[in-house]
Amino acid sequence: MSMPRINVGTWFENLVNWLTDNLSWLFDAIGSAVEGTVNGLADLLLWPPALGLIAALAVAALWLRGWRFALFTLLGLALIDSMRQWEPAMETLALVLVASVISVVLAIPLGIAAARSDSLSRVLRPALDLMQTMPAFVYLIPAVFFFSIGPVPGVVATVVFALPPGVRLTELGIRGVDREVVEAGEAFGSPPRRILTRIQLPLAMPTVMAGVNQVIMLALSMVVIAGMVGAGGLGNVVLDGIQRLEIATGFEGGLAVVILAIFLDRITSSLGDRSAVARAEKASARA
Amino acid sequence: MSRLRAQNVTKLFGRKADEGARRLAGGAALDEIRKLGVTPAVVDASFEVNEGEIFVVMGLSGSGKSTLIRMLNGLLPPTSGHVEIDGVDISGLRGNELRAVRQAKVSMVFQHFALFPHCSVLTNAAYGLEVQGVPKAEREKKAKEFLRLVGLDGWEDRLPGQLSGGMRQRVGLARALAAETDILLMDEAFSALDPLIRREMQDLLIDLQADLGKTIVFITHDLNEAMRIGDNIAVMREGRIVQIGTAEQILTDPANDYVAQFVADVDRTRVLTAASVMERPLATVVSTGGPRTALRTMRENQTSAAFVVCRDRKLLGTVNAQAVADAVSNNETELDGLIDEDVDPVAPDTAVADLFAQSAESPLPVPVTDESGTLLGVIPRVTLLAALGAINGHAREPEPPGEGGAPADGQQRREEATGVDA
Structure with missing residues (x-):
């Protein structure tokens, strides 16, 4: 005796077909907006001479972390240029940044909502598990159905994969804020929105920033997969190398x-160190 | 006047809390409620807190006292019963109405201080006013005043993490006071501090209370703390209030074995009163008696000073032997000009523990007077020490002979003095 066949796959395919037929106007709108942003950002990054931008980023690195990191930035990015990978690298950077911004913009409110509602948190958890573990190719194909070949399905696939740690760490950060401190806000009659902005978010900021950092790292790890649907950039270079x-x-x-990954990782984690709470902890440690 | 009133307040936790409350109202036992999967945190608690009173809720952990205090400002809604603040039932209020009550009437001090670690001490202290919408300059001015009041002048720009525990709780106290609400809830406010700092904070609270006259509900598991600062004490056990009374009532007339056992270890110097240890004053002179009589009384009692009383034994002050001897050699006949009126009599219900400081400062015995100023008795230093010995003697092994010597001598000398008087 065996289980009767449940056609989950067919249902999903029907859903994708229905969405393609009926919501194409929405996908077109999203697609052109995302594509415009990615291309615009890539053009912007490629507008100054490579060495000029490298120098500017090295100065930013010096200001954020210090001379060691500035030196790494200078040498690392110069190496990219010397390998003749500057243009694909900037295309990739544009794609990663757009995908990361979209992920963070979606992840933080979702994480806040999940921290406040146990039932939403329970519903969200398996959905996030699915997004993180479902092989990327499985949703890459429907994404191509919706948005056709180009950077957009790459961005969409990247967002799907990179979003979960943003949500999880935001939720964790807010839930991890000392209950008594939140209670103090309530006891003095502060409305929930002010408690969120004045107490919970600032105190959760180091964890939230760790989430943002993870989002960016995961986005970079999707570069090659995004390259398979014609997203261009370093993904294409790597795929070319494999194919030939x-x-x-x-x-x-x-x-x-x-090199891009290390640069973005250090930049975002130093932003986390600059949050009010991290500064307060450092000041207290000195005292 | 009652500012805060709890009427049959019950809080049950668990999915079937309402069902539990119905059964409880129908006379079910707590064990039966627990079988429903419901945890009874507070059961049928009723009390009133009057204007300017420190009302202490005393109980071990798990007795429901923290849940109780959180119902007094609506952080937790009661499952049944009512909480009234200034006659307004807050158990029915939600959202904005409740927040308005908290802003205007009740502030809170927390066990682990609950300061905002990312904000300066000043911003922390000004928080209540910030929530009330007071403009920045004004609220910071007021917050500074209250920081000064709790002894944190000059620490405004520090972060809480740079302060010691005691100082952090001073910020917590300043934050609650700066909100200028009449009611103050203190949830184990000093329990996380080490004993010396805890005493310091209790003194600070008592001092501030003398000036500010807030209506305070103070939660503690420390009976000595309760007895020290509480005007009235409610003892809680397993969610129920088992006794409400003054410290002395609870010590002398415990409502049940639980309370009796609880108070067995209490520091009795905090509860024993001046009246119970005072003695008959020996070196007293009557104001109309003249310097010669005064000098003789002092010589007989081998003292260098004496209390001066009227004919009706009202305490007027003290005279010292040097001044009286000078008056005698100048042939003066009146004592009036020689009396030092700067005496600090204590009431008969003053705790023995509060007599030590005064006794140590003054060479004279501590005078005890009633409300009309009549001298009832005096407490010489040796008597106080002997009383302390007797108090501790109940619990301790006999002292080694060397250390036990001093109080015994004192006892002997007093007996001789009594003999002279007779």
């Missing part, structure tokens, strides 16, 4: 991804 069995090209593309 050119070890050198593949390695250079991959190395450029790693």
Whole structure:
């Protein structure tokens, strides 16, 4: 005896077809907005001479973290330029930044809502599990159905994969705020919105920033997969290398991804260290 | 006048809380309620707190006292019963109405201080006013005043993390006071502090209370703390209030074995009163008696000073032997000009523990007077020490002979003095 066949896959396919037929106007609107933003940002990053932008980023690195990181930025980004990967690297940076901003904009409110409602949190958890563990190719194909080939399905697939840690860490951060401190806000008659903005979010900020950092890291890890649907950038370089069995090209593309990843990771984590709470902790440690 | 009133307040936790409340009202036992999966935190608590009173709720952890205090400002809604603040039932209020009551009437001090670690001490202290919508300059001015009042002048720009525990709770206290509400809820406010700092904070609270006259509900698990600061004490056990009374009532007339056992270890110097240890005053002179009589009384009692009383034994002040001897050699006949009226008599219900400081400061015995100023008795230093010995003697092994010597001598000397008087 065996289970009767449940056609989950067919249902999903029917849903995708129905969405393609009926909501194409919505997908077109989203698609052109995202594509415009990614291309615009990439053009902006490529507008100044590469070495000029590298110098500017090195100065920013010096200000945020210090001279070691500034030196890494200078040498790392210069290496990307010397490997002739500057243009695909900036395309990738644009795609990653747009996908990360979309993810964070969705993740933080979702995380806040989940922290405030146990039932939403319970519903959200398996959905996030699904987004993180479902193989990317499975939703890459419907994304191509909706948005056709180009950077947009890449961004969409990246958002799906990178969003969950943003939601989870925001929820964790807000739930982790000392109950008594939140109670103090309530006891003095502060409305919930002010408690959120004045107490919960500032105190959760280090954890939320860790979430933002993870979002960006996961977005970078999707670069090659996004390249498969024509998102361009370093993903294309790596794929070319694989397809033509050119070890050198593949390695250079991959190395450029790693350099970008380290740069973005250090930048975002130093932003987390600059939050009011992190500064307060440092000041207290000195006392 | 009652500012705060709890009427049959019950709080049950669990999914079937309402069902539990109905059964409880129908006379069900607590164990039966627990079988429903309902945790009874507070059961049928009723009390009134009067204007300017410190009302202490005393109980071990798990007795429901923290739940009780959170119902007094609506942080937790009662399952049944009513909480009234200035005659307004707050158990029916929600959202904005409740927040308005908290802003205007009730503030709170927390066990672990609950300061905002990312804000300066000044911003923390000004928080209540900030929520009330007071403009920045004004609220910071007021917050500074209250920070000064709790002894944190000059610490305004620090962060809470840079302060010691005691100082943090001073900020917590300043924050609650700066909100200028009449009612103050203090949830185990001093329990997280080490004993010396705790005493300091209790003194600070007693001092401030003398000036500010707030209506305070103070939660504690420390009976000595309760006895020290409480005008009235409610003892809680398993969610119920088992006795409400003054410290002395609870000590001398415990409502049941639980309370009796609880108070067995209490520091009795806080509860024993001046009346119970005072003695008959020996070196007293009557104001109309003249310097010569006064000098003789002092010589007989081998003292260098004496209390001066009227004919009806009202305490007027003290005279010292040097001044009286000078008056005698100048042939003066009146005592009136020699009396030092700067005496600090204590009431007969003053706790023994509060006599030590005064006794140590003054060479004279501490005078005890009633409300009309009549001298009832005096407490010499040796008597106080002997009384302390007797109090501790109940619990302790006999003292080694060397240390026990001093009080015994005192006892002997007093007996001799009595003999002279007779």
